[in-house]
Amino acid sequence: MTPPTRVPSSWSPPGRGHGRRGGQGRQGRLVAGVVGVVAAVALSACTGVTYAETPLPTPQVTTTTPAPAGTPVTCDNATQSYDPLPSIPASSAITDRSVRAILERGHLVVGVSADTYLFGARDPFTSRIEGFDIDIARAVAKSLLGSESKLRLRVITAADRLQVLADREVDMVARNMTMTCARWQEIAFSAEYYHSGQKLLVAKDPGGAVPDTGLEDLEGKRVCAPRGTSTLEKLRTVSGVEAVPAVDHTGCLVLFQQGKADAITGDDTVLAGLAAQDPYTVVSSAPAITDEPYGLGFNKEDVYLTRYVNRLLADMKADGRWKAIYNRWLAEPLGPAPAPPAGVHGRDA
Known part of the structure; x- marks a missing residue:
């Protein structure tokens, strides 16, 4: 089995203009533990x-027979x-x-x-x-x-x-x-x-302001979402945005840190968890794109x-x-x- 890609704790995403440090206390442990979570999974x-x-x-290939075209939702x-x-x-x-x-x-x-x-x-x-x-x-x-x-x-x-x-x-x-x-x-x-909503995770503003980035602001940009999710389905309907699929949200975070994605979209609760693991990211303050009842x-x-x-x-x-x-x-x-x-x-x- 090929080992998962490890992101060194001192590595800085291209164009982010900062070094990465583990930090102190619980927050530092979370940042240092991102790669550990990927490896552990x-x-x-x-x-x-x-x-x-x-x-x-x-990875499984979904074989559930889809409803025939034109079948009304019940x-x-x-x-x-x-x-x-x-x-x-x-x-x-x-x-x-x-x-x-x-x-x-x-x-x-x-x-x-x-x-x-x-x-x-x-x-x-x-x-x-x-x-x-x-x-x-x-x-x-x-x-x-x-x-x-x-x-x-x-x-x-x-x-x-x-x-x-x-x-x-x-x-x-x-x-x-x-x-x-x-x-x-x-x-x-x-x-x-639980009730959630689809939002965006973006790079934190160096000045500390929380961006209000929406999908409409990401024309020509690469946005990551996990395969097999309604989030990815929604993303693929957005004109001008390149959908970047990954196995899961941790995979999206790795792609984001490697400079292979410009933003991540998902439920605000999930994105809050990613932001807690990477202090150089933040959940956009723009309104939720969708309602997501769990x-x-x-x-x-x-x-x-x-x-x-x-x-x-x-x-x-x-x-x-x-x-x-x-x-x-x-x-x-x-x-x-x-x-x-x-x-x-x-x-x-």
């Missing part, structure tokens, strides 16, 4: 206090999910086949990111995968199986998300995935659990499991657990926790 698939190891994910509100269960049932009372299989197996398998800082990223010093999405997955495992330790993390790329659900390689995907009507044709989504992904047939998780999410939003997870990961870069997104229910099975 390539060398291991999952970890945690008691998480079992899983094989290194390999929803007019992508955030509408199934009604939550009336309450969280006792495990012994659950008869649904898919959930019984999880209970008998003894652990929940969740597809996650290992390079999306703040949402799902491997700490280069502890090798644990941590973040907002990971804490949500832990909550599901604890509710369903009685312990957060009964969680197995499967590292996947953005392009893998639909296929691993269709192939039942995972029980759930918690990987900052935008809910769309097109995706509802292939998988099921929980109710919205949903947990499930196999299309797992309606009961989706309803179970919708009950749990509603309870977590009501009792403060959602806010606590937000404040743990996102309050520092994004400000105090907003009201959690309201669940929209009533979808027909």
Whole structure:
């Protein structure tokens, strides 16, 4: 296996006019750890206090059969999910086949990111995968199986998300995935659990001002986005901008640091994580290009499991657990926790 490209800590991107220093404290550790995260993702698939190891994910060719041309989208509100269960049932009372299989197996398998800082990223010093999405997955495992330790993390790329659900390689995907009507044709989504928006990561102004760069200002420029994302699809519709695909957002950051991309586009939460790892970048202050409602992904047939998780999410939003997870990961870069997104229910099975 070819080792991943390493960006020396003293290397300066072309034209940036600065040397790179690791810095001090937590920020310095994050900057120094960028390359470590890339290497760690390539060398291991999952970890945690008691998480079992899983094989290194390999790039997959999505073989899910697309809807025929002209097939109408079967929803007019992508955030509408199934009604939550009336309450969280006792495990012994659950008869649904898919959930019984999880209970008998003894652990929940969740597809996650290992390079999306703040949402799902491997700490280069502890090798644990941590973040907002990971804490949500832990909550599901604890509710369903009685312990957060009964969680197995499967590292996947953005392009893998639909296929691993269709192939039942995972029980759930918690990987900052935008809910769309097109995706509802292939998988099921929980109710919205986080609301984001697509923005731009650009070079920080030497004077300290936050640029208000928008996509319309990048004509003739190279903008990076991960393959298999709605972000890349949106980018390719912008006239005059060269779309530069990468495996993931960390790959985009490396291309940006190497001078092979002029900007990175993605959800503001993801970009905030990249900016925290590279102090010479900043999230543009321009308005979000899109609304990005996040949903947990499930196999299309797992309606009961989706309803179970919708009950749990509603309870977590009501009792403060959602806010606590937000404040743990996102309050520092994004400000105090907003009201959690309201669940929209009533979808027909």
